[in-house]
Amino acid sequence: MATLLLQCLPVALISARALEPVTLQLKWQHAFQFAGYYAAQELGYYRQAGLDVSLREAVPGLDVTAEILSGKADFGVGSSNLLLDRKAGKPVVALAVIFQHSPLVLIAAGHSHRQNIHHLMGKRIMMGPQSDELRAYLKREGVLPAGIKQQTHSFHSYDLIEGNTDAQSAYLSNEPYYYDQLGFAYQVYTPRSAGIDFYGDTLFTSEREIQRHPERVKAFRAASLRGWEYAMAHPQEIIDLILAKYSQKTPREVLNYEAAAMVDLMRTDLLPIGYMHPGRWRHIAEVYAEIALLPENFSLDGFLYDANPSVNYAFLYGILAAVLAVVTVVGAAAVYIYRVNKKLKHSLSIVTQTEQRLKIFSTAIQQSPTSVIISGPDNIIQYVNPKFSSETGYTAAEAIGRTPSFLQSGITERATYGDMWRCLKRGELWSGELVNRRKNGEIYWEETHIAPVKNAAGEITNFVAVKLDISERKQAHDRLAHLAHYDFLTNLPNRSLFFERVIQALALAKRNKGKLALMFIDLDKFKPINDAHGHAVGDLLLQEAARRMSACLRDSDTVGRIGGDEFVVLLPDVAGAEAALLVAEKIRIALNQVFVVDNKILSISTSIGIAIYPEHGHDDISLAKHADFAMYHAKTSGRDNVQVFQAS
Template sequence: MDRGRGHRPRPSGVGLTGHPRTLHRQRCSSTSVAGLPSAALVAPGALPRGRGGSRRGLPGPIPGHCRPGKCQTRRRAGPQDAGGRRAQGGRRGVARRKAKGLAGTPHRRSPIMRGPLPLVLALVSLFVLCLLGPLQAAQPVERVVLHLKWTHAFQFAGYYAAQSLGYYREAGLDVDIREALPGTDVVQAVVADEGHYGIGTSSLLLARHAGHPVVALAVIFQHSPLVLVARSLFPGQTLHDLVGRRVMLEPQSEELLASLQKEGIAPGTLTLLDHSFDPQDLMEGMVDAMSAYTTNELYYFERAGFPYLLFSPRTQGIDFYGDTLFTSEQEIDRHPARVRAFRAASLKGWQYALSHPAQVIDMILARAPDSHERAFYEYEAHQTAPLIRPDLVEIGYMSPARWRHIADTYAEIGLLPPGLPLGGFLYNATPPNGLSGAWPTYSLGGAGLLALLVGTSLLRSRHRRHVARLNAELRDVHAALDESEGRFKVLSETTSVGLFVVRDGRLILVNPVLTTLTGFSREELLRMDPYTLVHPDDRGLVQARSQARGRGDPTPNRYEIRLLHANGSERWVELTAGQLSYGGSMATIGSLTDLTERRRTEERIRHMAQHDPLTGLPNRAQVSDRLHQALPRPGGEGPPLALLYIDLDRFKPINGTHGHAVGDRVLQEVGRRLRAVLRRSDLAGRIGGDEFVVLVLPGGDRAELRELCQRLRATIARPIEINGLTVSVTASVGIALCPEHGQDEVTLARAADLALYEAKRQGRDTERFYHPGIVRDLADIH
């Protein structure tokens, strides 16, 4: 089971007996020719008569029920009503009309009833009756099972909505929605029997490769909610700080493993533990990191005010699909209409759920009243929408290219062979003959088919001229559009920047470079609101300048913004925009030049200027800058601070014996351990060789500083494992206090250096505070 916690009793479903559809089917179960109800096959003479000689609902006399030469006489004389009286037809009817002042008003057929239209209406009516017969004799409701991969949650909101609102019933389905039990294998449950569907993840690719005939029907979560959450220990904490620490990973966490490997972190360097699915374990320090869903565990961390760090695979360009509806090849082969019906009803339920989260939360609470509080489901609903992105893509949409990227990522970490074929894995939502959704097959019979063909032919003949005129107008429009798009195509395919045209708030033209730049296909871009591509922090600026441009106000037409890529990453671009007349209205034409690599290069240069390239710690320049900012201003007072100089004892023999590569690994590990011990407000740096510096802000008293130094020495002295080799080092620490030992950088640095020398002279692996007597002692020595 994936993310399962147990089973709770589910309310029993509504049985077939007494259901409105069933009762309706029972009333209409007796049928006759072409599906017509038997009640319609009554003797002609039993039909009630109406005025003018026609039977109600039928135009004119019924052929075969009048003797030759008598029909016109019967019409003139008028039929008898139920009381045996003559209706107002024939001569008596004329006399009565004259008496009422209606004489001289000839009876005329309405213009709409002239020509072939009465025949068309009759044929169409016959066709509708032929079609309604099979509809009334509906097929029995089919029972299917949907296996969730988790306990009841908003994560499955669309399926609850489809069931509660009757979408499944309308599709002829009785759906049993089952929670995951401990140990449940959803894939095995689905492929083992017909009529079973399940919720999976991108790991369905692994199941398919393992021989399970699973087929992805629709992707609900365009982005996976799976992330790695770690305890926040110190500033600048990274994924590499998890090496050697306790990490809980749940099943199907391959995307997290792939992101770790992209960062150069092998799973063997972590202490992996079985997942308890209890956020309290992280908050209480029982583990250092855990896999989690952004829709679930983060609610408890934020409610408790627990500081955490979140690492998402999307930051490494690993953007897997989340919840995916799937079934088996057997189900599709044997019941294609049922698969289409189930898929369509489920997606309809998701559309409702995302528009009415409060109502769906009520449905969940009715199913599982003791599971979570309402605030949890509200948080989950709020976090779910950005993962499904109904504002950008149609619910259920799957990109073959995206699945290929996921398969290639699995191949990179050795879980799939390279180039795994995806044939048969992705469901084709368009049935044969272009019909969409579930479309039952009905036998119309010869009469219905003839009615359809004849009626269509007559209507086509009646409107041929109108259609020809419309086609001529459309040809003119298409010619103009072809010319315009031809010019744009030549320009767009010969440039290296992304080009676009926006009219009435929608993208109407994009070039291939823009699809590469954003990660969305052309079809996706043309359905999107262009502002959703802009980073939220820059969106207001772009909208304001676009509105100013529309008013004709002066506004910059070139500036830098951030775009949101389809994989969740950010890309810096230079936006250039202007206005022009397009198709009779004003439109915005623009270009986007990718600046991401230039920005990264600039950031790397800035980072290298302020950080040690080996350990990643701040270098001497950054430490000096931070110390200068923390020092009290001349004539003023500032908070106390402490400057610690740390030097590794007997480090040179390690380089000499094991080589500089081992020595570098030791320095890196010492830097990591220093960050792990210090507070957020403190700063650790490397100033050269085996020398480190720590800036403690605020400084605290001597007892607190001594205790900090002892913890630093203890963590440094722990053995270091490097490729099967174990080495150990100790450290000496010199301490200088501000303002006691100096109020400027030079004085404090000299005091800390002298205190370090004193610690070395006293036998190493210890700490010493600066005091004026150190200078006299050094003078005596020399």
């Protein structure tokens, strides 16, 4: 936040001038998904562009396109379905693509190496209103609408956990976090595995806005992209900003997870933010055509914004054409002779240019920072570049003549390879992630893109694979996910993860008509030890206390740390208060034993409060309140004791 404030100072020094008011309509509620726009606003990029921008969050059911076309907003955040709006006669124009890959996926219950997309046949699936790419994906995989039971999406993750549906459309950057928190087993199916690679969030406006305010559109787009560049380089600052100014509905841990997931979706390491290619939009239009939502060869004319349009010289060309027509008649004979000589010279030039291009392409592959493999139609390797050798440890001689399967680690699911080959045999590009093994036995993650090469007859002659080692990115993602869920000092679940488990345990207890216990634990006399011997000694004592408490519990139980010397324990499927008291006493006695820390003999005691579901509350909030009240009663009763909540 300090950096943000420092960068905002120049804006205050800009001479007073009238700022044009414009409104950006977001597609959902405030989240890191819109980080770049927050950055552009708070860093003054919009004001420097002469714009006074209002960022408006969406409400469920809002039609963003309708807001733009009605004039209620000037710019909006949409997705690939803008093509369908265009086909419906709505004059929308895509300005810049923010997500190079759509985050939309299907998430199904369960996780097995034998599970694949075809297991959804006959199952219940909740599909959102803009899930056309998922419908195309299911169709490509032979899972037709008649073969599934489509449900209206509740936008509630617990419907999948509680068995109210078998699969849901979801965002890869959000929902997996909650399932991971709850320890819920799930399977993710992405359209990219079938060669369907849609764009995600896309900044757009209307033809009217571009015609009336071309400079404003250009300025808004440039300032927004500048904000996105800053946001992705400084995610923690933007998360602080979101929580301080825009919304506190989403916990920091979720925003951290979303920011990390967006790195893979935006691919700023490969492409500039905002980049969009007509060929990708053409691919999206063709997929829509597959499911009859667009006609074949749907025109993209006018749909893609050109930030630097060329000048229209049509009128001047008309005059020049008339003049040249006269000149041509006069010089026809001279031109004929000239052309005969030029053809011979041009043919020689083409040969030279072709050789030069081949040399350039060969050098590019040889010097590529990514691993490249070229194999024949039988998948036998014919070529590997130097990066392949440095990445895997295998020389070209060791790789050529073998199939790439010798790199397999056995960890990647067979279904992934099945999806890959179905896609390649259709002659389509396949993109995905594989877990492979280097020559030295080390496991590593690869982002892989494989393209079939065809001859003039349409036959596949080669496969070209481009691979990027993403092991460090995966490890960083795992570390970030762990830090978001666990206390850094004791490695116990933090408040967020602990109470997610409480909510999950409550759902099971309600379903099974069972009981659970929630304990609040406070370490008596810890503060004097911490003050007298320092935080280093205090931290070591807390770590040992965490180990002792964990040793008193079953594998199904959970102990978490929610504050300095405050701990919580969850006992799911407990017989009642008497059983919970036995566990609490076991913990109290364990913590009463002396601690030997840094050659110092230290002693503490423990005050424990217990609340039981359903006797003392039916939700996590009431149970926590009553367990905390019981702990306070234990402290006021002389400490070093256990109390069960008693309603007054």
